[in-house]
Amino acid sequence: MSLALPAPFQTRMQSQLGEAYSAFTDALDQPSPTSIRVNRAKMPLPTSLPQVPWTETGFYLSVRPSFTLDPMFHGGAYYVQEASSMFLEQALKQSVDLSEPLAVLDLCGAPGGKSTHIASLLSEESLLVANEVIKPRANILAENIQKWGSGNVVVTNNDPSHIGKLIGFFDVMVVDAPCSGEGMFRKDPDAMNEWSEANVKLCSERQRRILMDVWDALKPGGVLIYSTCTYNLEENEENLAWLAQQQDAETITLDLSPDWGITETELEGMHGYRFYPHRTQGEGFFLAAVRKTEGEEARTFKKSKRPFLVLASKQEKALVQGWLKEPKNWELVKHKETLRALPHAWMLELEQLYENLRVVYGGIEVAEVMKNNAKPLPALALSQHVSEDAFPRAEVDLATALKFLHREDVVLENSANGWVLVQFNGVALGWGKKLQNRVNNHYPKEWRIRMSLDEALKPENVGGLFTLGSTIE
Ligand SMILES: C[S@@+](CC[C@H](N)C(=O)[O-])C[C@H]1O[C@@H](n2cnc3c(N)ncnc32)[C@H](O)[C@@H]1O
Numbered sequence: 001m002s003l004a005l006p007a008p009f010q011t012r013m014q015s016q017l018g019e020a021y022s023a024f025t026d027a028l029d030q031p032s033p034t035s036i037r038v039n040r041a042k043m044p045l046p047t048s049l050p051q052v053p054w055t056e057t058g059f060y061l062s063v064r065p066s067f068t069l070d071p072m073f074h075g076g077a078y079y080v081q082e083a084s085s086m087f088l089e090q091a092l093k094q095s096v097d098l099s100e101p102l103a104v105l106d107l108c109g110a111p112g113g114k115s116t117h118i119a120s121l122l123s124e125e126s127l128l129v130a131n132e133v134i135k136p137r138a139n140i141l142a143e144n145i146q147k148w149g150s151g152n153v154v155v156t157n158n159d160p161s162h163i164g165k166l167i168g169f170f171d172v173m174v175v176d177a178p179c180s181g182e183g184m185f186r187k188d189p190d191a192m193n194e195w196s197e198a199n200v201k202l203c204s205e206r207q208r209r210i211l212m213d214v215w216d217a218l219k220p221g222g223v224l225i226y227s228t229c230t231y232n233l234e235e236n237e238e239n240l241a242w243l244a245q246q247q248d249a250e251t252i253t254l255d256l257s258p259d260w261g262i263t264e265t266e267l268e269g270m271h272g273y274r275f276y277p278h279r280t281q282g283e284g285f286f287l288a289a290v291r292k293t294e295g296e297e298a299r300t301f302k303k304s305k306r307p308f309l310v311l312a313s314k315q316e317k318a319l320v321q322g323w324l325k326e327p328k329n330w331e332l333v334k335h336k337e338t339l340r341a342l343p344h345a346w347m348l349e350l351e352q353l354y355e356n357l358r359v360v361y362g363g364i365e366v367a368e369v370m371k372n373n374a375k376p377l378p379a380l381a382l383s384q385h386v387s388e389d390a391f392p393r394a395e396v397d398l399a400t401a402l403k404f405l406h407r408e409d410v411v412l413e414n415s416a417n418g419w420v421l422v423q424f425n426g427v428a429l430g431w432g433k434k435l436q437n438r439v440n441n442h443y444p445k446e447w448r449i450r451m452s453l454d455e456a457l458k459p460e461n462v463g464g465l466f467t468l469g470s471t472i473e
Contacts, residue, residue, distance in 0.1 A: 003028050003185060006195050012232060020278065027278035032187040034064040035083040035282070036468065037117060039148060041384040042077040042427050046471035052282075053260055055086035057120065060281065065466030068449055069456050071401035072468050075427035076147030076382055081113040082187070084275035084282030087262070088114055088174065088225065091273075091289045092121055095223045095252045101125035102171040103349065107160055107214055110137035112144035114176050119150035124329070127346045129170075129353065131156045131163060142361035143447065149384040151330070152343045154353055155361040160213035162357060168219045168298030169349070175214065177207045179228035179235050183284020186277065204234040211243055220295040223252065227287040231274070236286040237267035244270055248294035308355045309333045309342070319374035320367050323390045330385075332366070339367045339374070341385070376419055378444045381430045386421075393421045394432065398465060399457050404429060404441060407448045412439050425469035 005013075005025070014021045038045055038057045045057065052058030060083065067073045067080055092098060098121055106115045110132035119128050130145060130153055132138040138157035145153050156163075180203045181191040211226070218224055226243075228235050243249050251270045256262050261279035265272045275285040312332040320339060324330055330341035342350050342363040353359060364383045367374040380386050394412040396404065401424035404410045412420055412432055420432045420439070431442040456465060 003189060004192070005185065006192060008197055009182065009195060016231065016233075017276070020276075023278040024276060027276075028186045030186075030277075032283065033083060033281050034061045035059065035081060035086070036061065036078045037081045037086060037113075038078045038468075039076055039116070040120065041149065042075065043072065043425070043468070044472055046468065047473045048471050052083045052086050053257070054262075055083075055089045058083060058086045059471075066456075068451060069402065069465050070467045071398065071405060071424040071429055072427050074147070074405050074447070074449075075424065075429050076144075076149050077425075077427045078468055079113060079116050079144070079148070081117070082229075082283050082285075084183075084280060084285035085113060085176075085227070085229070086117065087273065087275070087285065087287055088117060088227065089121060090254055091225045091287055092118070092172070094254050095225070095289050095291070096172055099123055100171075101345065102127075103169060103346075104128045104172040104174070105163065105170045105214075105217065106130045106174045106176070107163065107210070108132065108176045108178060109155070110134065110141040112141045112148070114174055115141065115153070116144060116148040116150075118174065119145070119148060119153055122152070124152060125345060126152060127343060127349065128153045129156055129163075130154070131158055133157065133159055138360050145361060146365075146379040147382050149382045151341060151364045151383060151385045152346070154350065154359055154363070156353070156357045157360050158357050160210045164213045164216050165356065166217045166352065167296050169217050169352075170222060171219055172223050172225070173214060173218050174225045174227070175210060176227045177203075177210060177235070179203050179207070179230040180232065181229055182231045183229040183275070183286075187283055200230075200232050200234055203230070204239060207235055207239050208242060211239070212246065215247055215292075216296065218292045218295065219298060220292055222292050223289060224249070224292065225287065225289045227285065229283060229285050231276075231284055231286070233267070236274075236288070237265055237270065237272050240270040240272060240288050240290065241268040243290065244268065248292060249290040250293050252289040252291055254289065304351055304355070308351055309347070310335070312339055315372075316369055319369060319372070323366060323376065323380065323387055324364070325385050325387050330363070334369070337368045337370060338365055338377070339369050340364065341366050376431055378430055378442070378447070381421055381428050386428070391419055391421045392416055393423050393428070395423055395426070398424065398467065399462055401429060402449065402453055402457065404432070404443060405449045406453055407441050407443050407445065409441060410439055425467065
């Protein structure tokens, strides 16, 4: 075994796995599988890649390419995500009716693997609150949400205790808790340096606190999905058993295909699902789902006398008319110079969220409005809801797409003057503004590719670059 696993961790795993322990350590010596999850709203499913069996849109890659050099990655056409954690899809599909309009919370959301996955599984009539307590990480989450392009998501930056005050607000809550990360040792050996028995205890206590802090925000009858990427019982089964002692929670069992290699566990009647790298093609993971059987009903929301969200004026709306598909689904609100589209059906709830939480991003940032001018914003370019024919599109080749993402000057042949959606393989990347003899690159500075492209763009190299588009026949 080449990974220097901490001795007490070895002892724990030996007692947990018995005879299978050597298969487990052998698996840790194998490279981590690389997997991606495709955004069906932006591209078709690959036809030439093996599928992650518990996820319709998850696929394995045989090597780990440079995703930074694939424009489709920047366009939100797929997300690079560890395969085991995509099992969330089964938990959601099997425990809730996803065709219903649901209010869903992803409490520990950054960088956004589960939030983008949930956003794709929900109906358009649902609302997702993707929260992250650490501010810089909340900003990364907001970036990934914008790139994924779903409009019915609000990104917040709050402590779980603040969210817990929204009594009975959510039909579903996902708590992908901060944990001791034992399941990530192979992928991220640094996680081993932080591992200790004391840290396991600390994580377990923190997870219990998080669960208690947020519990009241779940509706009676609602579903809580709890997950970690660690193996020990303290952070997994024991926390679920403890939750059932503290609160009115019943276990939800999930149907598994025997081919998946997932291990079902049970402690005090609470079921859990474990992923071990010697049995599944993925990293270590644990998930359990529970239903809240009793609790306080949601408070009914009254329209505030002084609304927090200010509706855009007729004139402002006119400036962006035709920019969004199905405009009747959206309410345009204005904050400073920004016009934002929020899901019309959720305005009362959104008013509550904006009033009580720190919202870092919400809906679709459509435009910046100054005087009588509307400048389309990056999130609109990447949105799944931008109207097909509101803007001319310029399809560019791989080298031009990378230069655009690097914020270099690019040439857009045959486009008319004005705002142009720059796209690669049919996936929108951002805005260019074509003037008489040049194009202004409006790709956001904070999102640009920072690495030098000199080597990648040499004629002998550019043909060999990976793009997920090439996996569709
Ligand atoms: C396992 S990660 C979440 C990964 C994310 N769900 C995904 O799929 O991309 C756990 C997250 O919990 C956040 N976190 C740390 N302490 C927390 C706390 N006390 N309450 C809530 N979240 C916390 C971390 O910043 C981290 O982003």
